[in-house]
């Protein structure tokens with residue numbers, strides 16, 4: 262609900278309030294973001310209550326929490342935007358011009374954003390226009406709130422209202438001003454095969470921290486999801502604010518802890534390499550930034566965002582639809598396969614109950630290794646003599662759906678496409694572009710390049726019975742020919758993704774970028790699941806999946822059981838532990854199932870059966886993290902159904918220890934008055950005991966031992982006690 266009292270606007274979510282107000286000089290000020298407040302008059306104006314010798318009347322904007330601050334006038338902290346106008350200066354102080362409130366969620370031009378049209382969505386949007394007529398610039402800010410979430414989705418559009426061009430040099434989407442308090446930042450850096458590692462650091466006054474990525478996609482090295490938590494916040498308690506950017510290009514969350522202790526956090530497109538010329542009358546739209554508030558710790562934020570993304574971000578027809586249990590041939594064969602080998606894998610997989618066969622890289626052009634063929638989207642008939650039609654029919658006859666891998670944005674210099682159109686690769690004229698994995702990037706800012714890609718992929722997707730696509734992207738972006746290129750590229754990517762996903766509504770698309778190099782809310786708008794990491798080792802995955810779950814639903818986390826020793830790090834783990842970890846995601850296999858011995862094969866059959874039972878929980882359930890692999894020798898989590906009738910529990914002790922007891926684990930989210938039965942062991946447990954005394958898993962005396970429970974509510978506690 263959004264209410265306006267004079268010039269104070271109160272946005273209410275489920276149990277949170279966000280309040281903005283127009284100051285006496287027309288500045289848009291921030292009043293509150295946190296626990297829900299009543300609808301009434303507030304004590305405006307607001308200031309940080311700092312004495313300033315230079316502003317005896319108390320109106321230095323720097324000392325006032327603001328909604329979209331400008332740098333350079335009476336505020337000398339980093340601003341939400343910067344520009345240079347035709348006079349050569351970039352000074353502005355935008356003042357309130359107008360506001361309107363509409364039912365439904367805001368849309369963002371050319372970019373993905375939260376869904377929620379009309380009244381029935383429970384969403385309402387506040388639009389506020391600000392302007393500085395002297396500078397010739399205006400901003401339209403959008404704030405969407407939903408009655409069932411504790412989030413505010415913000416976006417900004419900057420318009421040139423002058424007669425001359427304006428050069429934008431930065432445009433952030435949101436600004437969050439927080440009062441002086443001891444807080445920590447939690448953020449998710451990483452690298453290829455090691456994504457979303459969780460880091461926590463204290464924000465001390467005087468520090469400026471840029472949680473950013475400028476490698477092209479949203480990045481292996483830093484995810485566009487950041488939390489600011491009070492010092493003692495943990496999984497269950499404490500005030501936590503989060504910012505998530507719905508964007509798949511270079512991003513920045515700039516945290517400025519001023520020397521006076523106040524905190525300003527800006528989130529948006531990374532200004533590095535960014536510039537945008539606005540001709541008179543033109544505007545620039547910045548991506549959506551979702552602010553979330555929870556007083557229930559990190560777990561509260563994660564569950565809030567999980568529900569929001571499942572219900573209002575991921576494609577609605579796919580988000581809650583059962584995902585098929587798949588087998589992918591990449592780690593089974595790499596490039597070395599032919600039709601018969603693939604059918605052989607599919608046949609055996611079908612016997613185990615697996616439902617979808619995915620043919621990975623290497624099926625097209627001359628793609629017999631990763632040096633050639635990207636861009637040539639025609640079947641390699643030496644490998645697949647009956648083409649996509651024949652192969653998909655053979656796979657379907659084995660009782661499995663068929664899906665395939667594409668990497669539409671890329672080209673190898675050794676390809677027909679590159680030989681025909683060398684100028685289609687991103688490059689700076691006169692310079693040889695840098696290759697990465699022997700590939701170059703197609704310039705999808707150009708209409709003809711996008712048209713080629715869309716047609717080529719449409720031809721592929723209509724050539725057989727294709728029901729799933731894995732959309733990969735395997736290199737960082739270099740050689741950008743002009744400032745602002747990365748944003749134009751990202752807009753081009755969204756156009757292609759929009760066209761292809763809309764043209765094939767029955768295909769399930771999975772995102773991928775060398776594993777988890779583009780795991781962001783922008784991609785989730787098109788692809789309800791993403792290959793989380795090229796690291797498929799169960800132990801490495803504990804951290805990767807734990808970190809990812811902080812900002813994203815587990816129903817988006819693609820997780821496969823692969824061979825042991827693991828291909829990325831050589832670790833030997835049991836089949837049991839590999840599956841135990843992968844169960845908390847979109848479950849599948851990526852190994853040569855034809856080479857498993859009888860005992861392993863039987864185990865896989867049981868795992869597949871269990872994963873099918875678990876599927877609704879992964880799609881709908883709430884995740885509770887119980888032990889952190891970043892802080893301990895253990896990793897434990899639970900997925901709890903909305904009615905707390907079913908609970909999946911997993912605990913892994915990473916290294917075996919002697920002479921040390923294992924800690925009890927207190928379960929969360931369950932019904933303390935219920936009795937549960939673990940359907941895997943037949944043991945019965947009282948909810949209050951699991952929650953308040955705890956559970957002691959019986960690990961095996963070896964490294965990487967895991968314990969799994971599938972608890973189902975059986976009977977009311979009262980009746981059980983009276984038995």
Ligand code: DGJ
Nearest residue numbers: 591621622773775776795
């Ligand atoms: C990177 C992906 O993450 C892998 O799963 C696989 O698809 C390879 N690319 C294929 O080149």
